[in-house]
Amino acid sequence: MRVAVLGAGAIGAYVGAALHRGGTDVHLIARGPHLDAIRANGVKVLSPRGDFVAMTPATDDPAEVGPVDYVFLGLKANSYASCGPLIEPLLHATTTVVAAQNGIPWWYFHGLKGPYEGRRIESVDPDGEVTRVLPLERAVGCVVYCSTEIEGPGLIRHLEGTRFSIGEPDGTTSDRCLEFSAAMVAGGLKCPVETDIRNDIWIKLLGNAAFNPISALARATMVEIARHHGTRATVRLMMEETLAIAAAVGCHPAISVDKRLDGAQRVGAHKTSMLQDLEKDKPLELDVILAAVVELADLTNTPAPTLKAVHAVTDLLSTKVGTA
Structure with missing residues (x-):
């Protein structure tokens, strides 16, 4: 082998x-x-x-x-x-x-x-x-x-x-x-x-689709996002929308939003991969982490206003990476 x-x-x-x-x-x-x-x-x-x-x-x-x-x-x-x-x-x-x-x-x-x-x-x-x-x-x-x-x-x-x-x-x-x-x-x-490897995909994506773009926009660690009232509420909405999209394509990951948020807070002062890429002026891995989720929302007619708003702003940010 x-x-x-x-x-x-x-x-x-x-x-x-x-x-x-x-x-x-x-x-x-x-x-x-x-x-x-x-x-x-x-x-x-x-x-x-x-x-x-x-x-x-x-x-x-x-x-x-x-x-x-x-x-x-x-x-x-x-x-x-x-x-x-x-x-x-x-x-x-x-x-x-x-x-x-x-x-x-x-x-x-x-x-x-x-x-x-x-x-x-x-x-x-x-x-x-x-x-x-x-x-x-x-x-x-x-x-x-x-x-x-x-x-x-x-x-x-x-x-x-x-x-x-x-x-x-x-x-x-x-x-x-x-x-x-x-x-x-x-x-x-x-x-x-x-x-059912797609179940694992959505469980991990539940955190990535929310925390990665928010971390890049706010230049914040996992614990900072989870402890801040406004960003914690935004992440919750994004996770709830992500679970609804997963269900619309036939996947029902057995994980609660609260458990995922608490787990992220326990991670502490960790920078997501998207924030690390941003700080190194590398291209952001936005398409597979967030754009695809938004595309699946449109495909299945699943409401995703928070995901779409965060994607729009992060997508604009991504156009500025590597241009300095």
Whole structure:
């Protein structure tokens, strides 16, 4: 079993190091000083579960790796459409792409029985650009419940969580999911194979769709948003609207808004990924996290006034990122 991690950033390098520790033949695709450090000294992981070093092969040229059985996609979703030249050398006829992305994936309606089966979500797959690069039959969903950060080149700080839920778009328990799950578990991670991965998608999205844009607009941490009366009320409305949209497309995640808000407050002074990207003047991952939710609201005629208002303002903000 050969695995390539395309986008060996904080999450990707951590997963790659864990897979290597478990005995998988894994190759990291990275760049810059981070790549240089990995080549020289491997990936060093600092974790409350125990520090370790993984001497994983690493390159910035996927052609040096060649075809693999699995590609763990650690890129931000807004770069999927342009990743063709990077991923093509890694593919053979049955290569599986495990996409560890936030928000609504490009494959969302693939294999989902019901009135929207096979429908393309334009916000995340405009004109089918992502599907052309990442064919639907290759996709396995992955929802990340893990927090890591790059503390320095080749140095990954694991903060909390080891769960990577995976699942087939059609809800089956496939051999490829079971094989990948076993490799992750051998490396010390949790990797349950879910028959309804969309449930996990909406549970995580319930927080991301609200906290990420609000954090970027207010330059605020999770605990600041949860404790401020006005933003807490706004997040509550956004979460309630998100749950209604999920129900309209046939998903009913069993989680309360109050529990989600209280959990966010306990996280403390944590900056969301969108706020971190904003501070680094990087493109905001807005399409899959919020624009897609608004698109599904329109598709299902579900009222979403708060989501739409916050999306409009954050979308304007996103046009100013990278223009300074």
